Amino acid sequence: MRICVFGAGAIGGLMAAKLAAKGDVEVTVVARGPHLAAMQANGLRLRSGGQDTVVHPRCVGSAAEAGVQDYVVVTLKAHALPGAAPQMQPLLGPDTAIVSAVNGIPWWYFYKHPGGFEDHRVASVDPDGKVWEMLHPSRAIGAIVYPAAEVAEPGIIEHTYGDRFTLGEPDGSRSARVxxxxxxxxxxxxxxxxRPKIRDEIWVKLWGNLAFNPISALTGATLDVITGDPGQRQVARDMMLEAQAVGEKLGVRFGIDVDKRIAGAAEVGAHKTSMLQDLERGRPMEIDALLGVVVEMAEMVDLPVPTCRTVLALVRARGRSAGCYSG
Structure with a gap:
């Protein structure tokens, strides 16, 4: 089995390191810059659970060097995918599967969707349909990422918690490839x-991200503060209830209620969301895949989402002023 991790940052590096350590999978990592150079020189080091492991997957700077794969695991931010799709073409053979380990609503979301929007392109994550055409959703396997990790320094992944990657086919089947x-x-x-209903799980994870991420970017607050402060908690709750109505209109079933989802976020503690980290480091913010897409889908099903719209306008303005969002 040939597995390529395209964009081997924290999560991709974690997956590549553990697969390579097992030894019976041919793992290739596509990366760049100092991270790539460090892995090529010294291997990929994983710090996890008090253990320090060094593995030596094949590390290359381009898809062309990697060649055709059985699986391509995509761990990029959603806004980077349209630009990366052309670069990924050398990885794709007739039967190559693309494992979409990307936050938010994925480009393939309405492929095989059991409703009136089948094959609808989601403009918030695929503005001109390029990703749909170049990475056709027939290749897609959904993956929900739960671990937390970071690139401690080039070539070194620090894994802090979590070990689950939930998988699912867009049509709900248990295919041989999944x-x-x-x-x-x-x-x-x-x-x-x-899981047969991967979209349900996509929404449960998105449910928190669409609220906590932009609120944290606007206030600078960590999760414990957002969930503990009555005002911020109420804004998050209102956003989540608006989004729940949109998801349910599209056939999603939420297996937990909103207050339990908020309580789960509170248990994480003084954690900076990824959007706040991106803002502080001057990196592009994942606004549209997490919140813009919810407003887009609300328009599709003709539902008002006033709190989501307000926060979206504010966080976009915050991102533009910081040079971290261009639309």
């Missing part, structure tokens, strides 16, 4: 269940 991927991840030490 089962084989699940087995490979489980053998590497992950939990990798295959």
């Amino acid at each position: 089962n084989a991927l699940s087995e490979a991840l489980i053998a590497a030490g992950f939990k990798a269940p295959v």
